[in-house]
Amino acid sequence: MSTITDSDQLGVEAIAAPMITSPRGFAAAGLHAGIKRKRKDLGLLYCHVPAAAAAVYTTNAFQAPPLGVTREGLAASNGRMQALLVNSGNANACTGEQGWEDAREMRRACAQALGISETLVGVTSTGVIGERLPLERIVDAVPPLTASLSPQGDQDFGAAILTTDTFTKAAEARVKVDGQEVRIAGAAKGSGMVHPNMATMLAFITTDAVIEPPVLQRLLKATTDESFNMITVDGDSSTNDMVTVMASGLAGHDTLDEGHPDWGAFQSAFTDVSRRLAQMIARDGEGATKLVEVTVQGAETLEGARQAAKTVVGSSLVKTAVYGEDPNWGRLLCALGYCGTYVDPERVDLWVGEHQLVQRGMAVPNAEEAAKEALVGDMVHFLLDLHQGTAAATAWGCDLTYDYVRINASYRT
Amino acid sequence: MSTITDSDQLGVEAIAAPMITSPRGFAAAGLHAGIKRKRKDLGLLYCHVPAAAAAVYTTNAFQAPPLGVTREGLAASNGRMQALLVNSGNANACTGEQGWEDAREMRRACAQALGISETLVGVTSTGVIGERLPLERIVDAVPPLTASLSPQGDQDFGAAILTTDTFTKAAEARVKVDGQEVRIAGAAKGSGMVHPNMATMLAFITTDAVIEPPVLQRLLKATTDESFNMITVDGDSSTNDMVTVMASGLAGHDTLDEGHPDWGAFQSAFTDVSRRLAQMIARDGEGATKLVEVTVQGAETLEGARQAAKTVVGSSLVKTAVYGEDPNWGRLLCALGYCGTYVDPERVDLWVGEHQLVQRGMAVPNAEEAAKEALVGDMVHFLLDLHQGTAAATAWGCDLTYDYVRINASYRT
Incomplete structure (x- = not known):
């Protein structure tokens, strides 16, 4: 992936x-x-x-x-x-x-x-x-x-x-x-x-x-x-x-x-x-246990694809969900929704690993349980298809963990 | 304050x-x-x-x-x-x-x-x-x-x-x-x-x-x-x-x-x-132990003041420093530096509570030790004066804690 x-x-x-x-x-x-x-x-x-x-x-x-x-x-x-x-x-x-x-x-x-x-x-x-x-x-x-x-x-x-x-x-x-x-x-x-x-x-x-x-x-x-x-x-x-x-x-x-x-x-x-x-x-982000890769495809512009991918991978709620190995796709869609680039909610598809979680903006029934396995391990890949154009971009981040807080609350002491 | x-x-x-x-x-x-x-x-x-x-x-x-x-x-x-x-x-x-x-x-x-x-x-x-x-x-x-x-x-x-x-x-x-x-x-x-x-x-x-x-x-x-x-x-x-x-x-x-x-x-x-x-x-932000208030004054525009105040109060590194009660003013200036509104680094003053930490972009010598007391307790106030104009705005946030991670890594389980 x-x-x-x-x-x-x-x-x-x-x-x-x-x-x-x-x-x-x-x-x-x-x-x-x-x-x-x-x-x-x-x-x-x-x-x-x-x-x-x-x-x-x-x-x-x-x-x-x-x-x-x-x-x-x-x-x-x-x-x-x-x-x-x-x-x-x-x-x-x-x-x-x-x-x-x-x-x-x-x-x-x-x-x-x-x-x-x-x-x-x-x-x-x-x-x-x-x-x-x-x-x-x-x-x-x-x-x-x-x-x-x-x-x-x-x-x-x-x-x-x-x-x-x-x-x-x-x-x-x-x-x-x-x-x-x-x-x-x-x-x-x-x-x-x-x-x-x-x-x-x-x-x-x-x-x-x-x-x-x-x-x-x-x-x-x-x-x-x-x-x-x-x-x-x-x-x-x-x-x-x-x-x-x-x-x-x-x-x-x-x-x-x-x-x-x-x-x-x-x-x-x-x-x-x-x-x-x-x-x-x-x-190796501070406190990270997983590398998170978010690919946005089907965007109207490259700039839009980049902005969307970065916004999703940077969301604190997405990052904590990944840490908790919870396929909480609502948080990804929510982040996509405020990324600042135009998104048509009714066209969005979302996969984690090989598992499709969202089709045309709505949950794929009973997909979450199987999808959990894609969140185990040290590399998680999300794919969002906006079905609006042909531009694509990938962004990388990590999960947000207790250790991030520990490291940064005590950095100088 | x-x-x-x-x-x-x-x-x-x-x-x-x-x-x-x-x-x-x-x-x-x-x-x-x-x-x-x-x-x-x-x-x-x-x-x-x-x-x-x-x-x-x-x-x-x-x-x-x-x-x-x-x-x-x-x-x-x-x-x-x-x-x-x-x-x-x-x-x-x-x-x-x-x-x-x-x-x-x-x-x-x-x-x-x-x-x-x-x-x-x-x-x-x-x-x-x-x-x-x-x-x-x-x-x-x-x-x-x-x-x-x-x-x-x-x-x-x-x-x-x-x-x-x-x-x-x-x-x-x-x-x-x-x-x-x-x-x-x-x-x-x-x-x-x-x-x-x-x-x-x-x-x-x-x-x-x-x-x-x-x-x-x-x-x-x-x-x-x-x-x-x-x-x-x-x-x-x-x-x-x-x-x-x-x-x-x-x-x-x-x-x-x-x-x-x-x-x-x-x-x-x-x-x-x-x-x-x-x-x-x-x-009452998830996991919060402190209310953080950031006032930016001396900005050129109201929009700039708001953007600066929100960026600083939203910085994960500022939030963890507050949680750790560490007057790590470098993180506030860093956040101010990427807020997207023009800031002249050599004019910035920063106070936490009644303690001035930064004058004209540089550390006030030996100010940090005393400033720590302003970070104890459940309310922290930062004041940034940009000395560029007359606009001012205040933003509110909270510290970033272990409990934020706990709450959001296990929200649905």
Whole structure:
């Protein structure tokens, strides 16, 4: 029932043991700098050459200073990035001018240790809002961090970017371009404040494809709209979300753009990595026990389909029903009814797994009992068919559990 | 710190022991018809004369049939209503044509028992979605229900309309119009699916004021926008929400309209009743331990102030922080940042109770420890000043607790 595009047909190979350092040219590292008490909290992603790069940022009005500093750097370097320094445990958000200075200082320390231009270094932070970064600890940790960069540093990097995540998140796909193998890999973190239009969600994508920054930016934007922007954990869009991509260009094929004969395959592999990372973030939503996938088809417009899917998957009442393994389809229809896009109640069909619960807006008699089995297990799929048009979209979320409350009622204590 | 308008100046008297039957002409009743297992589930509100009436309805696309039937009746009777039959335990929503027939049958039975025209009877339902009404039980219970109508039936009525509510909700205010005492009273129920633009939220307002239906409709709409539409429990707007008002016209003053010299006083009393009912619904949000009040001032527009206040009070992360009594102001600013209205981060001030936590977008040093005391107790007030204009609005919600999850993960089992 997964809606992952049929990337197999395009020769996309999903990799079982993904590494963000798998694409040619990349190394990574992660260590404990002392921002958190015990766990790793400072990570570095590095490319041996200045990579073509692109980024998308949170739309939150309180966008954190490191995002602004990264944006400045990308603009000054004409879309090139060679290193990305990430800390967890402190978001450097709502920190005013001091926050900007601290983000620049992080960047300066990293550029100096690597011997590269500051504008080639991106920085980002995730964690508690409103407290000043422990800058000295970070600056002190940068030299050992850069010294430990290695192609085998992917696990340390993946661990260093986490906050309340319960597992590291990585995905990788490979595809042929001009007969050459191109690798696309990524690492990500969630897991609260996750909502459409980005959240405290960081994702880092690497590839060895040969591609120019403007093309990469368009690809990232389009792909993000159907992956990272289609997940929601709790409706809160964070101050710090960012997705970046760095392309080393070391795969040795002709430069990719929308007109290249293998563009479709590359785009499919890129989308595949983004979606799998997005799904992992949703699955690891704070307190979650189940990944919830909602597909809306038969919508009049793509925007309407996306809005409907996101609204349903984000409904607290749907989320608690999933947690309770209760096929309470009335809650899904109710959420569909306030999603803001036009829905004709008398045309709606609803399935959970293979079980149809609603036909033309009304209950399928005696369907609920059998449908319960589709709610057991760690993956639940709902399909809503509006029978109004041909647009479709899928959104991902998770159930709402006691643990969500526990985690967030005691986050800082 | 309550933001209730200074209604005292206009001679509005709040009544400590409110009764929906207090305005001249009203009687009420409630009993157990067998829709729920044990508790009262069928209520009736009655006026000895055909009252001027008005109603506002949920905007959910899956608006339940009883709302349509009530709307039809009001249109056919030129805005008059004499009786309102309410059942809890079953929402009669997503029930298709059968649902319409059942709602009309409820209405017919009630009109027949009372010996009045069907178009003078409103009907409404709240409870589980997607199951057919147990119509026979309701029809059988109508004669004993009408026989028990009494001015002392307010408690039975208040109990019969509840679902997961933990207490009955009533409010009353009195005010002088042309020197005559006018009474305004109301009863309401929550408490899940409560969100701006109505929710499984029913409110019934009575008054003995002399007022025409179109004036009453305008008043109800405007008042609802700053009371019932400013509360949120979980972001889910229900299929069944409705607010109605019935005016018996028995207070013996000159007909009220916007030009009457006592209009301001009447409007203030009406708003006072609506707000107090709305606050009670928020306070009794599913699983709630605290009423949360968020005032946004200094906004450029009223719409922006309302949107900001509702977004902040509806944030799951703010709600869990309140539950944890954690003055985690970063979460409030974060929610403000994605509310969709323009906010200049560097101008924002934030108080909790009497404690200022944020000045011009940055933390007030060492303010949090003392601020914790403002989060203890069952009422928390946040004030956000955007320093961008002169518009202000207040929204109400509640904390998000383990019990919210428990109630909604096991609602039907």
